Amino acid sequence: MNTLEIIKTRRSTRKFKPNAIESEDLNQIIEAGRYAPSGGNSQTSHFIVIQNKEVLDQLAQLVCQEFAKMEIVEGMYKSMASSIYQSKNGNYRFHYNAPCLIVMFNQESYSNNIADVSCCLENMMIMASAKDLGSVWINQLKWLNENPVIVDYLSQFGVEKGEKVYGALALGYPDTEDGKPNRTPLPRTGNKVTFVS
Amino acid sequence: MNTLEIIKTRRSTRKFKPNAIESEDLNQIIEAGRYAPSGGNSQTSHFIVIQNKEVLDQLAQLVCQEFAKMEIVEGMYKSMASSIYQSKNGNYRFHYNAPCLIVMFNQESYSNNIADVSCCLENMMIMASAKDLGSVWINQLKWLNENPVIVDYLSQFGVEKGEKVYGALALGYPDTEDGKPNRTPLPRTGNKVTFVS
Numbered sequence: 343m344n345t346l347e348i349i350k351t352r353r354s355t356r357k358f359k360p361n362a363i364e365s366e367d368l369n370q371i372i373e374a375g376r377y378a379p380s381g382g383n384s385q386t387s388h389f390i391v392i393q394n395k396e397v398l399d400q401l402a403q404l405v406c407q408e409f410a411k412m413e414i415v416e417g418m419y420k421s422m423a424s425s426i427y428q429s430k431n432g433n434y435r436f437h438y439n440a441p442c443l444i445v446m447f448n449q450e451s452y453s454n455n456i457a458d459v460s461c462c463l464e465n466m467m468i469m470a471s472a473k474d475l476g477s478v479w480i481n482q483l484k485w486l487n488e489n490p491v492i493v494d495y496l497s498q499f500g501v502e503k504g505e506k507v508y509g510a511l512a513l514g515y516p517d518t519e520d521g522k523p524n525r526t527p528l529p530r531t532g533n534k535v536t537f538v539s
Numbered sequence: 540m541n542t543l544e545i546i547k548t549r550r551s552t553r554k555f556k557p558n559a560i561e562s563e564d565l566n567q568i569i570e571a572g573r574y575a576p577s578g579g580n581s582q583t584s585h586f587i588v589i590q591n592k593e594v595l596d597q598l599a600q601l602v603c604q605e606f607a608k609m610e611i612v613e614g615m616y617k618s619m620a621s622s623i624y625q626s627k628n629g630n631y632r633f634h635y636n637a638p639c640l641i642v643m644f645n646q647e648s649y650s651n652n653i654a655d656v657s658c659c660l661e662n663m664m665i666m667a668s669a670k671d672l673g674s675v676w677i678n679q680l681k682w683l684n685e686n687p688v689i690v691d692y693l694s695q696f697g698v699e700k701g702e703k704v705y706g707a708l709a710l711g712y713p714d715t716e717d718g719k720p721n722r723t724p725l726p727r728t729g730n731k732v733t734f735v736s
Contacts, residue, residue: 345669376730385729460657472542500733532582533573536697
């Protein structure tokens with residue numbers, strides 16, 4: 343596939359096989375992420391890569407427990423409301439049981455933190471697409487940046503001073519019949535383009 | 540080149556030939572941008588594509604004029620301070636005289652505005668790299684989101700209700716001897732990776 347096909351056929355994957363990712367695949371995906379541009383070439387994104395099943399389970403349980411304490415309020419971002427709703431029902435797995443979660447940190451004081459992390463995540467999604475892996479953007483840990491239970495749990499994994507979560511990626515082999523990602527491009531009816539003549 | 544090479548050899552280009560971009564190249568780059576993921580598949584990014592030289596010149600002059608009125612303060616983001624400094628000297632061209640500027644708008648009220656726009660921009664940068672075009676991320680119009688002169692000038696180009704600028708891309712053929720982008724990857728000493736065992 344050429345680059346445009348790889349980009350256009352990247353879809354979010356929300357069902358993963360439990361298999362660990364081959365190290366060569368994982369290393370290339372992370373390498374693609376690290377080569378994203380950064381404001382003033384600051385390179386302050388921090389990739390924390392979790393593949394330990396016990397850690398992922400504990401984290402998912404804590405996320406469910408903490409969302410369950412929150413209340414859905416009017417005007418709340420739909421996906422956040424859905425996380426709270428599912429957590430109150432006690433069965434929420436924010437990472438879709440992916441075998442690998444890459445949590446993206448950056449400096450809270452840095453004005454391009456979200457932009458830089460987003461470029462790293464997009465590079466990793468494209469690279470995953472190129473390698474027939476599935477991935478999906480995860481915002482839940484970002485929404486819990488002020489939650490002391492989650493912040494405390496994550497702090498054991500080498501989070502550095504001043505860092506907060508600005509996104510995450512669930513990654514793994516898609517749980518489809520042929521093990522390959524669904525490559526039917528979703529139409530783009532939005533993301534409008536205006537040409538200035 | 541494979542996807543990893545295209546990603547790793549993408550460098551920011553800051554010197555462009557004046558030539559307009561071939562429409563097939565431009566359309567594919569924009570298409571790649573539109574196929575970026577968005578929060579809840581909302582597709583609320585808006586690409587305003589400016590290739591009219593007169594418009595780009597007017598916009599660059601206004602940006603220079605407005606930055607020149609601002610003051611450099613301690614702790615200011617380095618690149619913003621540099622924009623003000625150069626503008627006070629009267630010779631600031633925020634878009635590096637690229638023949639094409641793609642200004643990325645999204646809804647101010649939408650919590651994933653910066654993230655979504657960043658993914659669109661990264662896709663376009665990768666696609667530009669795949670096509671031997673040069674590109675560079677531009678933040679200056681985002682920094683002027685509250686500046687009435689710039690907001691008023693941009694409003695004639697189809698900006699919709701509630702939209703603000705969250706990034707932009709200068710795009711064109713690199714002004715190098717062979718007309719191709721510099722492909723020496725810049726080392727990544729930052730963008731640290733921590734594996735959780």
